[in-house]
Every structure is written in structure tokens, then in C-alpha cells.
Amino acid sequence: xxxxxxxxxxxxxxxxxxxxxxxxxxxxxxxxxxxxxxxxxxxxxxxxxxxxxxxxxxxxxxxxxxxxxxxxxxxxxxxxxxxxxxxxxxxxxxxxxxxxxxxxxxxxxxxxxxxxxxxxxxxxxxxxxxxxxxxxxxxxxxxxxxxxxxxxxxxxxxxxxxxxxxxxxxxxxxxxxxxxxxxxxxxxxxxxxxxxxxxxxxxxxxxxxxxxxxxxxxxxxxxxxxxxxxxxxxxxxxxxxxxxxxxxxxxxxxxxxxxxxxxxxxxxxxxxxxxxxxxxxxxxxxxxxxxxxxxxxxxxxxxxxxxxxxxxxxxxxxxxxxxxxxxxxxxxxxxxxxxxxxxxxxxxxxxxxxxxxxxxxxxxxxxxxxxxxxxxxxxxxxxxxxxxxxxxxxxxxxxxxxxxxxxxxxxxxxxxxxxxxxxxxxxxxxxxxxxxxxxxxxxxxxxxxxxxxxxxxxxxxxxxxxxxxxxxxxxxxxxxxxxxxxxxxxxxxxxxxxxxxxxxxxxxxxxxxxxxxxxxxxxxxxxxxxxxxxxxxxxxxxxxxxxxxxxxxxxxxxxxxxxxxxxxxxxxxxxxxxxxxxxxxxxxxxxxxx
Amino acid sequence: xxxxxxxxxxxxxxxxxxxxxxxxxxxxxxxxxxxxxxxxxxxxxxxxxxxxxxxxxxxxxxxxxxxxxxxxxxxxxxxxxxxxxxxxxxxxxxxxxxxxxxxxxxxxxxxxxxxxxxxxxxxxxxxxxxxxxxxxxxxxxxxxxxxxxxxxxxxxxxxxxxxxxxxxxxxxxxxxxxxxxxxxxxxxxxxxxxxxxxxxxxxxxxxxxxxxxxxxxxxxxxxxxxxxxxxxxxxxxxxxxxxxxxxxxxxxxxxxxxxxxxxxxxxxxxxxxxxxxxxxxxx
Numbered sequence: 001x002x003x004x005x006x007x008x009x010x011x012x013x014x015x016x017x018x019x020x021x022x023x024x025x026x027x028x029x030x031x032x033x034x035x036x037x038x039x040x041x042x043x044x045x046x047x048x049x050x051x052x053x054x055x056x057x058x059x060x061x062x063x064x065x066x067x068x069x070x071x072x073x074x075x076x077x078x079x080x081x082x083x084x085x086x087x088x089x090x091x092x093x094x095x096x097x098x099x100x101x102x103x104x105x106x107x108x109x110x111x112x113x114x115x116x117x118x119x120x121x122x123x124x125x126x127x128x129x130x131x132x133x134x135x136x137x138x139x140x141x142x143x144x145x146x147x148x149x150x151x152x153x154x155x156x157x158x159x160x161x162x163x164x165x166x167x168x169x170x171x172x173x174x175x176x177x178x179x180x181x182x183x184x185x186x187x188x189x190x191x192x193x194x195x196x197x198x199x200x201x202x203x204x205x206x207x208x209x210x211x212x213x214x215x216x217x218x219x220x221x222x223x224x225x226x227x228x229x230x231x232x233x234x235x236x237x238x239x240x241x242x243x244x245x246x247x248x249x250x251x252x253x254x255x256x257x258x259x260x261x262x263x264x265x266x267x268x269x270x271x272x273x274x275x276x277x278x279x280x281x282x283x284x285x286x287x288x289x290x291x292x293x294x295x296x297x298x299x300x301x302x303x304x305x306x307x308x309x310x311x312x313x314x315x316x317x318x319x320x321x322x323x324x325x326x327x328x329x330x331x332x333x334x335x336x337x338x339x340x341x342x343x344x345x346x347x348x349x350x351x352x353x354x355x356x357x358x359x360x361x362x363x364x365x366x367x368x369x370x371x372x373x374x375x376x377x378x379x380x381x382x383x384x385x386x387x388x389x390x391x392x393x394x395x396x397x398x399x400x401x402x403x404x405x406x407x408x409x410x411x412x413x414x415x416x417x418x419x420x421x422x423x424x425x426x427x428x429x430x431x432x433x434x435x436x437x438x439x440x441x442x443x444x445x446x447x448x449x450x451x452x453x454x455x456x457x458x459x460x461x462x463x464x465x466x467x468x469x470x471x472x473x474x475x476x477x478x479x480x481x482x483x484x485x486x487x488x489x490x491x492x493x494x495x496x497x498x499x500x501x502x503x504x505x506x507x508x509x510x511x512x513x514x515x516x517x518x519x520x521x522x523x524x525x526x527x528x529x530x531x532x533x534x535x536x537x538x539x540x541x542x543x544x545x546x547x548x549x550x551x552x553x554x555x556x557x558x559x560x561x562x563x564x565x566x567x568x569x570x571x572x573x574x575x576x577x578x579x580x581x582x583x584x585x586x587x588x589x590x591x592x593x594x
Numbered sequence: 595x596x597x598x599x600x601x602x603x604x605x606x607x608x609x610x611x612x613x614x615x616x617x618x619x620x621x622x623x624x625x626x627x628x629x630x631x632x633x634x635x636x637x638x639x640x641x642x643x644x645x646x647x648x649x650x651x652x653x654x655x656x657x658x659x660x661x662x663x664x665x666x667x668x669x670x671x672x673x674x675x676x677x678x679x680x681x682x683x684x685x686x687x688x689x690x691x692x693x694x695x696x697x698x699x700x701x702x703x704x705x706x707x708x709x710x711x712x713x714x715x716x717x718x719x720x721x722x723x724x725x726x727x728x729x730x731x732x733x734x735x736x737x738x739x740x741x742x743x744x745x746x747x748x749x750x751x752x753x754x755x756x757x758x759x760x761x762x763x764x765x766x767x768x769x770x771x772x773x774x775x776x777x778x779x780x781x782x783x784x785x786x787x788x789x790x791x792x793x794x795x796x797x798x799x800x801x802x803x804x805x806x807x808x809x810x811x812x813x814x815x816x817x818x819x820x821x822x823x824x825x826x827x828x829x830x831x832x833x834x835x836x837x838x839x840x841x842x843x844x845x846x847x848x849x850x851x852x853x854x855x856x857x858x859x860x861x862x863x864x865x866x867x868x869x870x871x872x873x874x875x876x877x
Binding site: 209210211212213217221224225226227229230232249250251252253254255256258260261262264265268269270271272273274275276277278279280294295297298302304388389391396429430431432433434435436437438439440441442449450 | 603604632634636638641646648649652653654655656657658659662665666667668669670671672673674676677694695697698853854855856860861863864865867868869870871872873874876877
């Protein structure tokens, strides 16, 4: 099942081997060499939850048009051990080339990929030949990749020098020699390549430089652009890279990353900081968010703005710590007892991750509510090739924070003033003269005095409900990709499946099927405008990375529309364009046509 | 600066005779004595009878969740180091459900003051055993007597890195207020464990009992001697008496002192963070 390219170049490369073999570093160097040569690279890492051993892969899709996600097939395999070959036999494209370390992979194992071009290279021997250690075999392999793809060694050499710096000039030199030897051996007589590159990744001149940025980094950058100087977080895969990015840039950005003692401390410390007037955030995965649900309610009842990043991974309890899924949608919408307004945003790619992380702070402060950005491992840890995010147009809106002058004019100060049309009350920061008041976690009167009377309870419930309605009026409609008018099928999805949906409708069009995608980035409050859009479609098909079609249930709950046809993937692996394409061919009455 | 009267909000709904009245009044007196402007003072509180303290005090305050007053207070202090931050909690709140936060707040020596209303019983939930209840204590949840030995908050604090560790008694308001004043003045994490008789549910550790066993640390006692402090921390009951006063004190930079980005409080910094430079590094 060869991938269908939308541009001229569409090459999928995988480097595979056990943890501890420098797979991720090799991938980082090669993908950056490609972006600097003018290509769009989409990088996806798959690894089990362990430090040594197992099977790790870095999968790179190199295109000359913007990447939408992983492809379903592989064109080049660089296998650093036996599993590097055996684990991927089902995914090989017709033109696939398998480069393997003949020092470690037996010929009989490599032969399982018979029918494809096999390139045995003694990577360990070659690494030792230049005076390096066994571990440097990944660099030898990279040299071979640069040969086969036609990328050449210039960018790789520059990157090796950059990553080791002048202080480690010797190691840098050693790696450059190792890459050269890998390059030359791959193009040598006996390698099976006949002395020629098999692909032509020549340099493309770019009008601007592009970043290789992960979803997690995009979220951190969006938060920083929003002025978030305090991140309180506890490590949890796959959200940890957000705290790492904050920590690594503490001095340069002037931010504080507080590694807290537990998840509960993370959310409550963020609430304390926000109460004092800072823009704060907490980042975690579903398990951590389970612990944080009590904090969510504290933010809700005290009406403290709070931004939570929830990066989904599959499974209850520990589940699949390093894999992906979209099964926390209902959880984040409903977490905590009672009823209160919140916003749930679900970015579909790095650009949206940046933009929605920024927006989350405005939602949180304008409505004094928790705003949740719901990401997942696939989005969070994949790397996207993007121009630096445009952000000059972004405006920070802190909502109704009042000063002593305002308070003087509006005496007595009611922190929980309930008569406002949108339910939002004036907020005052500690230190402000004249604004002293109490913020209890109990139900209270408009001044913040604990009040259990039916009247006070009703007043505050209705005030919070009006906030929800005011937010709902502002929630934008889902985005439509492709033409919805006349579409034979309209896919409906949310979050990280965006790229797969867009690529799939392109493929269907090539097969003569007009398709469109309705993609939700704002999932809660459910957008008012969605119902009309959905009702106007001829055939709806849900696409989600969970087993119960959670968006489908939400649509049913909010609009009464029941979508029968579903394409669901819940094996912990990313949902691809191929899943959508093949899923549709199964459920379509026009199956024969595709 | 405020007077005692101006610091009073509403009439507390604690039981008549509750030790919490003395704690509230001692805290007010300390705020007055230290000439702290109430607008620059934040009280955070947990859940329980002690958790209601902010309701009766006319300063900025945020009442939080059971056991979570310390991380909220830490967040307040990290965001705005110019504020005086005091935490009010009980023994169940701080030494039970919140004991993890208690230890870590002390490790980081964040500059806040923690007042624990220690009545050795869960009062607001109508009288169950608490982490500081004595072994054998009979309560609604332990009709056959508590099996566990009590937490020793003083020893725990000394070992966990708190830099001001004191015990006070709600039956001696002036002494208590003096201890709170010193605790607030102290740079770093201060614990004041306050013996506070619950007149409704604790029939064992009563005012009468405390009057007999409590004694003030003598003037020659050196709170800088950690070993001596740990020995003093072991004293409890009729045999040894219960020492009140500053048991341990040391000097160490506060958490915020060690973070250059906090030199100017976050709330006084602009929201403009230059991300262009950061994005350039990803190219």
C-alpha cells in the first residue's frame, strides 16, 4: 500500500532499534538536516515505557508540501537491530529499501523482507574503523541515509558541529568521519545501491527558515506568548516536554517552572499564583488530571482563572504511558462534582497548539474559569515543520480586573456580583487598596461571605450558568476542510486527527469521491453553529481515536444527531490518513468505486 | 495600618470556648504589632474549623481545599513575594490529608507562616480521630481506641527543613501572639503548632489538662541546637510536660531567594515574553 503523494516528494523513513541506541538523536539530526534543506518533515517517535531495550522508532515523513501526519507505508528502513526489520515488514512500500546493521542483524532475519532492496552495512565495524565506540553506529547509519536519499552530508556535518560545539571538537570530528564512512560505504560497489542515491532530496531554496517544533513546544510557546511566567508541573509522559521546555528557557524567557511534589500541588499552586494575579498553568496527562479534578473545582468556585494542559495517553491507571489516544474528552468536560463553566480546546496541529494555548489564557481570565487544552501524545510529541508562529496580531485580554479607583466608584465591592449579564464579576488582586474581600471554597454571597441560604446558592449557580451561556455564544464553529457542498461524505473529528482527515479527503478526491472534513478545535461549550453544519451534510462519518466515539456522543447529546458510521482507532497508535481512507471504503456503499 | 477592630470581619461561628478564638485574636494582634497593611496580607486556609478563619479576618484571603492550603499559599508567594502570606489549617488538614505538601513546603523553605490549629481531633466532621490523637484515643471512628501512634509535627518539621519551628498554646494568647509575630518576621518557612483544645469533642486534651502539662521553654534554651531541639520535640504528656516556645530556628535562603526570575514579583513583571528568540533556536 504505497503512499499517495500530494507533492512530488513524499518519502517515509524509519530508524528503529532498542532504547539506548541513540535513535532519537539520529532522528533529530536527520529531520533537521531535511528541514534545513527546504523540506517539510513530520517526525513521530514511538517507544515503550522503559529506558533500555524494547523497540524504539523515529519515523520521518519528508515532503515538499506541508506535512499532515504520518504515512501508512515506509520507503526507507534503517534497522539498528533485528526488530528494526521484523517489526515493520507489513508497512513496507513497493519501493522500500532496508538498510540494516549486518554486524547485529542476521541475514536470515533480513531476508524476511525479501522482495525489497536490502542494504547490509556493518555499522559497528565501520564505527570502530574511524576510532569510535559501538554507540556511534547510529551516525554511520545516518551517513548511509544521507547517501540513499540524495540529501548529501553538508547539512548533517553542520548539525553535528552545532550539537557538539567547539568544546567537544574531537567527538564532533569523529562523528563527521563516521557519517562520511557510512555515506561512502552505502554508495560503494557492494552495497546493493549500484553507487547511486535512490532518491533525490536535493536542496530547495527557502524564502524563510522553518522550525522543527513539537506540539508540546508549541503549547509552551503559546503560553509564554500569553505572558505565563509560572508553570507548576509534575512529570508525566507525554506532557513532560512542556515542563522541560519551560525549565530549559527559564532564564532566557524570565519564567519559573516549579517542579512540584505531586499533581495536586501542581494545580493548587497554579491557582494560588493566579489568585495573586499571575498568569499560571499546569500541564499533565489524564492520570495526573484525575488527581487534579479537586483543584479544578476550587478554580471554578473561587472563579480563579486557570489554564490546564491535558495531554492524553490511552488506558485507565497506567495504561499505555507512551502511546496515543483521544479517550479523555468526556472526562475533561465532566471532571469534578456539580456544574460549572469551563472551556475545552482541542488543537489539531502545532500551529493550533500555539494559538489555542495562547487563547486559553484569555478565555480563563475573561470569564474567570478553568480553560483546558486537550492534546494527545501524537500531537504533543510529534514534530512539525513550521514557519515561526505569527503572533504580532495576538492580544492579551485579562478581563475585568479592577483597581482601587473602580472600587471607590462602585462601593461596596462585591467580588461575586451576580447581576452582570455575562455572569462575570469584578476581580481584584491582593495588594489593591480597598479591595479586601474573602474567597471561600464554600458557596457564598456576593461579597464572599459563606452563605448556605437557598437564595445565595441559586444566585451563584445562575451567575456561573450565565458565564457558560456567554462563552457558548463566542465559541467558533468547527473548521471545514474540503468543500462541504456536494460532498458525498463528511468526516467529523477533533484534535490531532486533523492532518489525517485532510490527507484522506485529498486521496478520496483523487479516486473521484468528493469528501470534506468537519474538524472541532473548540469542543466545550459545544459550538452552537455545529448543528446546522452537521445537518446540512449528506453522509456523516465520525473519526476518533477512542472506542466509544466520544465526540459522537457529545454531538448526540447537544444536537440529537446520531452518527451511525464511525472510524475508530484505539490500539494506542496514531490514526492515519490510511485508517480514514480504508475505514471509509469499508463502510461506503460506493466501496467498489474506491 | 489597621486596628484590631478593623481586622474583624464577622462574628465567628465556632463553639463557645473554642481555642480558635485565641488564635484568631493572636493573629490580629500580630498583624497590628507588625504594622502590616491588611491589603498586603493574604491568609489561605484548608478545610475544617480552622479553615473558617479567613471568614472572620478582614484581609485578603482564599479558602481552599482539604489539605491544599500550603500549595495555594506557595503559589501566592511565588507570584507576589511582596505579600505576607499566612496559612491557617488544622491537624487533620495539615498532618493528615495534606502531610505531603507540609513536608515539601518545608524542604523548599518558602517564606510563609503556617499556623496549625492542633486540637487532636476532627471537629467539623463531629469528632473522629486525627493524626495527632494519642494512642488509644476513643472517638467515633475509633471506638476501640486509636491503634496508630501520633505524628510528631515538631520533629517532622525540624527534619524536613523548616527554619522556624514553634509550639504555642491557645490558652496563652499573649505568648501565642508573640510566637506568631516572630514567625511572620522570620524569613523562610515557619511552623507554629498551636495546642488548641476542642471543647466539644476532645475530652482528653482539655484546657485543664494543658494548663497542667504546658511549660514555657526557659530563656537559656538554644533553638539553634538541632539535636537539643529534636530531644525537646519528644516531650509530651504528664511525665515530661509539653514545651511551648521556639523549639528550632535556623537561617537558610528562602526558595524565592534562589530564583533570580523572582527578584521582581511575577505580578509586577510585564506579560511580554520575547518568543521570537526562542523560536529562532528551533530553526
